[in-house]
Amino acid sequence: MRARVLLTTAVVALVVAGCGAGSPFDAVQTTEPPQQVSNDAVFPADAERPELADVVAPAGSDSTGGIPVSKAGVGVVGDGDVVIAVYFDFICPYCGVFERVHGPYLDELVAAGGVTVVYHPVALFDHFSDTAYSTRAMNAVAVVADLDPQHVPAFIAALLSEEVQPDEGASGLTDEQIAQVAQGVGVSPAVTAAFTATADFNGALLRLFVPWTVAATWLIPVEDGKVGTPTIVINGERMVENWTDQGVFAAAIEAARS
Secondary structure, eight states, X not given: OOOOOOOSOOOOOEEOTTOOSSOTTGGGSOSSOXXXXXXXXXXXXXXXXXXXXXXXXXXXXXXXXXXXXETTEETOOOTTOEEEEEEEOTTOHHHHHHHHHHHHXXXXXXXXXXXXXXXXXXXXXXXXXXXOHHHHXXXXXXXXXXXXXXXXXXXXXXXXXXXXXXXXXXXXXXXXXXXXXXXXXXXXXXXXXXXXXXXEETTEEEEXXXXXXXXXXXXXXXXXXXXXXSEEEETTEEOXXXXXXXXXXXXXXXXXXX
């Protein structure tokens, strides 16, 4: 078992109530709009928020806005499996800690069978970069889920690795760097070329899955008017115990399996 990781806090709380149409988290946006790397990576602030049913979703995703991974494959929830849903943002430091502490363990459980991990990337923290990094990274994962789903877990793990994950307040990886990370885990250049592909969505030219990033982000569980990352839900029950303790996390999963 890996060494215990201690954190002073595990959840970044955000107020959801009273938010505008462009983003579910306008309440935490900076007063000045960031200088985005490309307008096609940003959902129009004055546009009506889309529902998941109204957007093009990646082929490997499900009706909850997540990407399930089981022994049966990406996009499939195993029959009778314990379902572990993990909501995370690619620039959230605690999300990186969660993946680095528990990712290999979850991979083992999935490979052994009986457990499905549903990855729920969300774009909460675009305001922590000046390039809409959370949205761009989430869109890239959606492209891989759609065109090369077998590489989704490794791509997510690589983006959340200590060597790759950008700090809050940094610019975030460029599109080219995100593509390099994907290719480093086996995604083909033909797939990564689609990271910056665009399509019309209600008159706006956006990256292919940007509307999906907005709709899926809105589906993060809310508790007491707040959301946080990472959020872990095991068989429909939100984990409130200290997930940084590997023993506690494993016990919660075993309890769901019994």
